[in-house]
Amino acid sequence: METNVSNKVRNWLAAASVPIIIWTVIPLLWILATSLKSDAALADSSQNVLGNFWPKDISWDNYKLIFTGGAKDLFLPALWHSIVVCLSATVISVVLATFCAYAIARLTFPGKKLILTTALGVSFFPVIAMVTPIFNLWRSVGLFDTIPGLIIPYLALTVPLSIWILAAFFQQIPWEMEQAAQVDGATSWQAFRKVIVPLAAPGVFTTAIIAFFTAWNDFVFSLNLTSEHARTVPAALAFFTGASQFTQPTGAICAAAVVVTIPVVILVLLFQKRIVSGLTSGAVKG
Amino acid sequence: MSNITLKNLVKKYGDGFPAVNDVSLDIADGEFMILVGPSGCGKSTLLRMIVGLEDITSGDLLIGDKRVNDLAPRDRNLAMVFQNYALYPHLTVFENIAFPLRLAKGHHDESDIKKKVNAASAMLDLDEHLERKPGNLSGGQRQRVAMGRAIVRDAEAFLFDEPLSNLDAKLRGQMRTEIARMQRRLGITTVYVTHDQTEAMTLGDRVSVLKKGVLQQCAPPRELYEQPVNLFVAGFIGSPPMNFLPARVEGSTLKTPVADVPVSGELAEKIKGKELVIVGIRPETFKDASLGDTQAQGAVRFTAPVDVTEWLGNEQYAYIPFEADPSVKNKLDELDRDLDGEGMRTQLVVNLDARSRIREGDDAELFFDPALMHVFDPESGECLTRDEEEAARIVEESEADRKRALERARQREGKVTGDVPEDAEAS
Numbered sequence A: 001m002e003t004n005v006s007n008k009v010r011n012w013l014a015a016a017s018v019p020i021i022i023w024t025v026i027p028l029l030w031i032l033a034t035s036l037k038s039d040a041a042l043a044d045s046s047q048n049v050l051g052n053f054w055p056k057d058i059s060w061d062n063y064k065l066i067f068t069g070g071a072k073d074l075f076l077p078a079l080w081h082s083i084v085v086c087l088s089a090t091v092i093s094v095v096l097a098t099f100c101a102y103a104i105a106r107l108t109f110p111g112k113k114l115i116l117t118t119a120l121g122v123s124f125f126p127v128i129a130m131v132t133p134i135f136n137l138w139r140s141v142g143l144f145d146t147i148p149g150l151i152i153p154y155l156a157l158t159v160p161l162s163i164w165i166l167a168a169f170f171q172q173i174p175w176e177m178e179q180a181a182q183v184d185g186a187t188s189w190q191a192f193r194k195v196i197v198p199l200a201a202p203g204v205f206t207t208a209i210i211a212f213f214t215a216w217n218d219f220v221f222s223l224n225l226t227s228e229h230a231r232t233v234p235a236a237l238a239f240f241t242g243a244s245q246f247t248q249p250t251g252a253i254c255a256a257a258v259v260v261t262i263p264v265v266i267l268v269l270l271f272q273k274r275i276v277s278g279l280t281s282g283a284v285k286g
Numbered sequence B: 001m002s003n004i005t006l007k008n009l010v011k012k013y014g015d016g017f018p019a020v021n022d023v024s025l026d027i028a029d030g031e032f033m034i035l036v037g038p039s040g041c042g043k044s045t046l047l048r049m050i051v052g053l054e055d056i057t058s059g060d061l062l063i064g065d066k067r068v069n070d071l072a073p074r075d076r077n078l079a080m081v082f083q084n085y086a087l088y089p090h091l092t093v094f095e096n097i098a099f100p101l102r103l104a105k106g107h108h109d110e111s112d113i114k115k116k117v118n119a120a121s122a123m124l125d126l127d128e129h130l131e132r133k134p135g136n137l138s139g140g141q142r143q144r145v146a147m148g149r150a151i152v153r154d155a156e157a158f159l160f161d162e163p164l165s166n167l168d169a170k171l172r173g174q175m176r177t178e179i180a181r182m183q184r185r186l187g188i189t190t191v192y193v194t195h196d197q198t199e200a201m202t203l204g205d206r207v208s209v210l211k212k213g214v215l216q217q218c219a220p221p222r223e224l225y226e227q228p229v230n231l232f233v234a235g236f237i238g239s240p241p242m243n244f245l246p247a248r249v250e251g252s253t254l255k256t257p258v259a260d261v262p263v264s265g266e267l268a269e270k271i272k273g274k275e276l277v278i279v280g281i282r283p284e285t286f287k288d289a290s291l292g293d294t295q296a297q298g299a300v301r302f303t304a305p306v307d308v309t310e311w312l313g314n315e316q317y318a319y320i321p322f323e324a325d326p327s328v329k330n331k332l333d334e335l336d337r338d339l340d341g342e343g344m345r346t347q348l349v350v351n352l353d354a355r356s357r358i359r360e361g362d363d364a365e366l367f368f369d370p371a372l373m374h375v376f377d378p379e380s381g382e383c384l385t386r387d388e389e390e391a392a393r394i395v396e397e398s399e400a401d402r403k404r405a406l407e408r409a410r411q412r413e414g415k416v417t418g419d420v421p422e423d424a425e426a427s
């Protein structure tokens, strides 16, 4: 009986998710299709099938352009900057947020509410409102167009978010785990490292991925706080030019967009298994 | 292995509520001490104060002869089994048990750890599960892993917080005897929190009864049962509970709703001048007169209408309703609330022999020996019939029993090793 019901529910959910999947996947597919079109196909719908959607002849010209051709000098450094800036920002913010969230979840100290509210407040702040002051400040302290100059604002975006996610995660871990460790002879630090961190690993990975995306997708900071030494891919795309002055760089931009999506997909696939919740099952009574 | 001494321990939580109030206990080396009491009486708090997870507001806690009030849990060298086991889900059973050994850096090398863990797992019948994760184990197996983690190191004492409350009845019985056997075998000081009657009575060398953070009585189970100090202990220990009857004092006669009981001697002195007392009679003290069993000298006979009977095969319960005197009803209601009861008990529970032919609706002819009756002061709740000499004798006897049991366990340990019981996780 029960399996029947749950099968029915599952079928319904599957049916309901189809339109959502189509809704979200079509733009992505369109970008992929566009990146595979030659300049000629971009201008001429008769060279495409499915109503101007998919090119009859797949062309890799756009990818050649960004990796080896004219856009190379713009794209490759930007890709490198993106990787360095986002990884650094992610690592720093996850480490900071882990400690902070642990303290928030476990200790009672004055100002705990304040920290959480501030964290929430900061993440509500519109990014565009922060850009101008930071721009002026960075120019006077020499952080403009440097990698740290981009990491720091990204931390402002990712740390509050990470604190919130991780604090919720830590609160789910039964406190007895830690107390048991302490009774077994662990110091607070050992209890944290040997019991809490492994248990919180799925939460930490989830947070890391979200923090990474937040930084990876940022456009506003990168556009305004860098010129060439630290510009990341989303901003660099805006500066692409076509092969000639009269062709639009649509294909190249789409190719670059596909390329920057790949690390994200890889990340998710890699950590998918670790994000599964329920690792704490079996810790306490069934 | 050590004795544990509690001197006037007090625990006040942030809101000023004294969860543990002025508790003093002396737990001897190798003794099995039980803490019981209704829900919220401070048992867990007291245990957590001993292990160091809860700060001590005032008073002294001594392990061995060392004051440990300000030591961190890890420096007290006690092993604890939590109510929900608190196993480490990311570690295998082997690593769970080895965890305390690995933390004591430099004390154990790899082969030593292996040896100790294997010894513990053999004792607890966990050998074939060593490589599994706790998440895949049954409740009973998890419980044993938690015990393995406690016994693997040479702790000063074991502390248990309701370790069996998550198991089903059958498994609970098996694990109970297992714990008793293990404690005797290891001869280790043990403090065990429970609110289960059977666990308290069968496991403990001594049982401490707590009520709202205050220690009521700490005595061997038999003394608690036969010589309770007050109404609360008398009502808490025993299942089905002791019957409480209001009794009017008229000269040297106690007029209860079911029978008149003549009193004499010391008790008569004590109740002199009181108008009302509460009489407590255990259900099994009543006997069916029609069975023709020999009656003690001066047995009180009475006839009462039986409302309901329950036949259980080996015994039989009969319920006899009565009208409670309104002037003691308040006291009895209050007692009932203290004991987490569900309402007033104005019926007599009688535990009859299975041979008895008494059926519901009958007028039963019963008798009881007034020497086995308890009399309580309705104001203070104090027991007026408590016999200090008898109590002292029981204490002595149980202390001797304990020493003998420990001795026997040690001898047996010398002869047999690894007499592992049958697998306990069935069902």
Ligand SMILES: Nc1ncnc2c1ncn2[C@@H]1O[C@H](COP(=O)(O)OP(=O)(O)OP(=O)(O)O)[C@@H](O)[C@H]1O
Binding pocket: B013, B014, B015, B017, B019, B037, B038, B039, B040, B041, B042, B043, B044, B045, B046, B195
């Ligand atoms: N952290 C806390 N803050 C304030 N009061 C608390 C706290 N923990 C427990 N108490 C109070 O202390 C009293 C004793 O609690 P405790 O957990 O020791 O009870 P218990 O005897 O173990 O009960 P149970 O059988 O239900 O486990 C309770 O009245 C409870 O409300």
Ligand SMILES: [Mg+2]
Binding pocket: B043, B044, B045
């Ligand atoms: Mg408790």
